[in-house]
Amino acid sequence: MAKFQTPLLDQLESGPWPSFVSDIKQEAAARAKNPKGLDYQIPVDAPEDLLGIVELSYRDKETHWKHGGIVGVFGYGGGVIGRYCDRPEEYPGVAHFHTIRVNQPAGKYYTTDFLRQLCDIWDLRGSGILNMHGSTGDIVFLGTQTPQLEEIFWELTHKMNNDLGGSGSNLRTPAACLGQSRCEFACYNTQDICYQLTQDYQDELHRPAFPYKFKFKFDGCPNGCVCAMARSDFAVIGTWKDDIKIDQEKVKAYVAGEFKPNAGAHAGRDWGKFDIQKEVVDLCPTHCMNWDGNKLSIKTADCVRCMHCINTMPRALHIGDERGASILVGAKAPVVEGAQMGSLLIPFIEVKPPYDEIKEVIEKIWDWWMEEGKNRERVGETMKRLSFQTLLEVTEVPAQPQQVRAPRANPFIFFKEDEVPGGWTRDITEFRKRHQR
């Protein structure tokens, strides 16, 4: 017998998509049964109280969670977010219901051993409910109490050799696409740089010293599966400089219908016979391709590496060999001044361990932003406030036409005094000798 009637949530158990309500109910049942005979360290009925309070929100159409208090583990300023409900007497199991962010492995591959260990910790010391994964990429434990925080941290570090992720005004847990582990488009090892920079910047990740959050994301190619240029302050996106490699025989095989275009991504509808002219050449954003019925050619100088032709004919076309990445800076979600996309700072940089060249750029940005950024100002907003030119100056990156869609459309140019011969100090008396008042 469920602790609370949940007639509204029960309606979310029907329909084909996996139901979080059914899942939480099965967790509640498992805890009530307690097959392993655990001495649960937080209330056994936490999942039921969670359903109870969410049902209340479904009736009230308002949340019942309060602001986080300051909770955490010793020596860290992030990784734990305090959470309390505003009806603790009725739902004591979730009166204190803190979140713990656990740093996920790059690319989100797991062994079942690792996952089972996580589950065992969370079974004994938490609600048994988690997010796989949070938006930034962490494994998110949802719901435990303050005395368990250090214990969970101890188990994670001592038994699992794994650390917490970031929260607050610090480096947030970096994330990468699966990169070269299973993708032919990856221009560099996204997982490795993600891992290495996470290790190198542990202090920045755990101890908030920034004006606001800062995110790294690593996309292996311009398809952008981990959404780096929309979601990270510092986006590293794979690209290449030389020719797209073409296997002309395989191109012909696509034309002849031997291979499904786009790796079969459109197989669910009859779009007619594959037409290379219409589906590839004509859709090229810079019209840099030509198909003469026998040979496909690409004018590399005009190619912007949008990935469309490669995505459409993955067996015939491959990314070039001179590989690296573009760096775009300043993306963020809308709060507070509106959403921003990352802006191209460095068109091409090599991505090779130990990644010193990239780290140098990062650290120059941090030095500047920590000095100039206002409280709760993302680096993209600092860039807008203090100009792209200032970013170029502090990162010592030269201005390049690739950095803009178009040059400025107004002549209101801020020259520096030393850019103008003679400087700005002039003699009015001398001027008057030439010009009567």
Add this chain to the structure above:
Amino acid sequence: MAFISTGYNPQKPMEGRISDIGPRKYDEFLPEVIKKNFGKWVYHEILRPGVLVHVAESGDKIYTVRVGGARTMTITHVREICDIADKYCGGHVRWTTRSNIEFLCADEASMEKLCEDLKTRKFDGGSCKFPIGGTGAGVSNMIHTQGWLHCHTPATDSSGPVKCVMDTLFDEFTNMRLPAPVRVSLACCINMCGAVHCSDIGLVGIHRKPPMIDHQWADQLCEIPLAVAACPTAAVRPTKVELNGEKVNSVAVKQDRCMYCGNCYTMCQAMPIADSEGDGIAIMVGGKVSNRISMPKFSKVVVSYIPNEPPRWPTLTKTVKHIVEVYAANANKYERLGDWCERIGWESFFKLTGLEFTHHLIDDFREASYNTWRQSTQFKF
């Protein structure tokens, strides 16, 4: 309950402490075939919705079965995933950025057996535990936030509306019959923890009433200057108010300047903003992150407000489904929703979808809004 100590001593927190070790290294978790062929994959193919094969230079193959799921899941569910991965995948499994689960099989026969097995697994309530799909020109799993399940600032729930939208779009998850991928996301307030601002269809919780002010608590709970500074439109100012015959420090809100972002509430819990009548969801469309064909772009608001209608959000799901259907019927192959809107023009989008164009949809936030007004005589009737 007896407290079970791990060995941590609160009196001596540094004793035996391990910190700053970061995550485990990714290569510990890779299946053998992936380790062997790392960086040497040559092509892939989607064999059917949700099933991929990747082929390496060596000729080695790896089969992936992608399944959807609620991102909020329980350890009972994760343990079931582990049992499946042990049985068919040598103990390996991964998650995608969009919260899909990917089972990785070394051979085709295991992959087929796995698919048969997954199809039989249902929750007690009847929903699928592991729906196979989310690949190619279809709808993948939704990125979303916490909502009423665990967040203090939401204007709507997350898991609930996501469940309802995915139920409605289920056939597009298990098929690949749309013109291009359609990425749907939901953020339960405009903070957008889920960063849904570049989605083909982005659902965003919005408030519509300025915050209330709890004068009794403002000075005790908040750093008033921080609450003032938090306001992007300078609608919040410090003030003194008379309360029970006493002058207390508090804040005042210039209501017609408020855009209900809730940023002040984040800084000051004496300024609650949630309201059952005020809150709801806006629909944004046409964003994308991929650089394919066209450049990445932001989603645009096409429905300014849909009320919260728990538990099944019928107006929301109907509207989303309708937008997807009109797009599917009209867009060209490879054309993302935003590219289609731009090709036909937004006036045609409203005509084709029948969605009402209201004054709420014209940008009036900051100087950038000018760039969205039409400075031309070129338009369609």
